[in-house]
Amino acid sequence: SAVISQKPSRDICQRGTSLTIQCQVDSQVTMMFWYRQQPGQSLTLIATANQGSEATYESGFVIDKFPISRPNLTFSTLTVSNMSPEDSSIYLCSGGPGASYGYTFGSGTRLTVV
Amino acid sequence: QKEVEQDPGPLSVPEGAIVSLNCTYSNSAFQYFMWYRQYSRKGPELLMYTYSSGNKEDGRFTAQVDKSSKYISLFIRDSQPSDSATYLCASGNNFNKFYFGSGTKLNVKP
Numbered sequence: 001s002a003v004i005s006q007k008p009s010r011d012i013c014q015r016g017t018s019l020t021i022q023c024q025v026d027s028q029v030t031m032m033f034w035y036r037q038q039p040g041q042s043l044t045l046i047a048t049a050n051q052g053s054e055a056t057y058e059s060g061f062v063i064d065k066f067p068i069s070r071p072n073l074t075f076s077t078l079t080v081s082n083m084s085p086e087d088s089s090i091y092l093c094s095g096g097p098g099a100s101y102g103y104t105f106g107s108g109t110r111l112t113v114v
Numbered sequence: 115q116k117e118v119e120q121d122p123g124p125l126s127v128p129e130g131a132i133v134s135l136n137c138t139y140s141n142s143a144f145q146y147f148m149w150y151r152q153y154s155r156k157g158p159e160l161l162m163y164t165y166s167s168g169n170k171e172d173g174r175f176t177a178q179v180d181k182s183s184k185y186i187s188l189f190i191r192d193s194q195p196s197d198s199a200t201y202l203c204a205s206g207n208n209f210n211k212f213y214f215g216s217g218t219k220l221n222v223k224p
Contacts, residue, residue, distance in 0.1 A: 001160055031210050042202065042216040043158075092157055098210070102148050102163030107156060 006106025023093035028073035032095040120215025133190040137203035144205040
């Protein structure tokens, strides 16, 4: 399975600022996903990021708020823009070669907006 | 109705017990199923992934899918205190969008 390195692991940010989260995969993967997880809760899919095309966002998430880049098959970034305290959460990236092989996760970014 | 339902627990068992974790899903088109283990303050760790129905075994872990009843299970044999974590099930279809259960918190007591 792919190994995904995610950074930063945590950050405390001022409201109104932006934070970019990076994920680096140790192999080329077709699919990458970005999730949000509130403490003690399950994962909510933010968007699917495919190399060479625009990310596909889920209902309730928009590109202006969560711009995503996917410049190649091993790297992706998620930016949380114009942050408010409601954006405080754990953000996770996930990826893999395809559903038949399972998808692995990065270690997560714990974001606190003050 | 949620796409994937999972009992949140907590589930507490003695060391060495067989653990059964279960999920149900609503969409009969789902063909891919995954189980993750998540320790506190860590990202989910992929344990098992299966396609369609049947069983898959890996060491102490067995994943089982019953598509007729839309029921997926993870069995852990000879459970260890290190198995104490939250277990997440996920299901999806060919379009690579997966839905996650809310997670079952497992505590294995020494």
